[in-house]
Amino acid sequence: MDQITADLIQTVSLEVIKILGPAFIAAYVGYKTAYIQLKIKTEELKRSHSFQARQEIFSDLRDRIARSDKNLFEINKELGEMIGFAEGFKGEDLDSSTNPLLNLFGEAADSIAKSTRISIRATLRDMENEGLTETDEYKELLSLREINLSLTDYSYVAVRKNLLQLREIHSLIVCATQETLKIKMHAAFKPYLND
Numbered sequence: 001m002d003q004i005t006a007d008l009i010q011t012v013s014l015e016v017i018k019i020l021g022p023a024f025i026a027a028y029v030g031y032k033t034a035y036i037q038l039k040i041k042t043e044e045l046k047r048s049h050s051f052q053a054r055q056e057i058f059s060d061l062r063d064r065i066a067r068s069d070k071n072l073f074e075i076n077k078e079l080g081e082m083i084g085f086a087e088g089f090k091g092e093d094l095d096s097s098t099n100p101l102l103n104l105f106g107e108a109a110d111s112i113a114k115s116t117r118i119s120i121r122a123t124l125r126d127m128e129n130e131g132l133t134e135t136d137e138y139k140e141l142l143s144l145r146e147i148n149l150s151l152t153d154y155s156y157v158a159v160r161k162n163l164l165q166l167r168e169i170h171s172l173i174v175c176a177t178q179e180t181l182k183i184k185m186h187a188a189f190k191p192y193l194n195d
Helices: 003-087 100-129 136-143 156-192
Strands: none
Touching: 003 100, 003 156, 100 136, 100 156, 136 156
């Protein structure tokens, strides 16, 4: 190889290095920058979706609280109406054999008591899952787990007592449910709170 060819190869090589060297470096830096930006964007999306998911959970729990309030209102309204009707028999010495309406209210209280037992067990289980076993609501519900209604005596006094007891139990269930839901709501946003 002659000197001119060697000089030409050296010059071309240097020019290629001068041109391609920065391009390779720029490409590498661009690649690394894009990779880091992708990781950052992925992390932002994870946090964003996590927050949105937690918002959905929060909304669902808020709706459940509203539904429990509405259910309590409805059950209290119905039980209150039955108590009001039963009040019409106050002072009369009637029993279910002589008054079919008292018998109907007694049977309604018995039917409501069956579903109330299920609600109590479900609420107790939720409270246990959230670590609320030391609360007054839990202890009170635990003592009411087996509702003791006067199911054989459908006199005015027994029917009124049963209906009032069911009303009290349902209020307690809703209170306990709301406490449980509030704990779950707080847990949903705990990562975003500065407690």
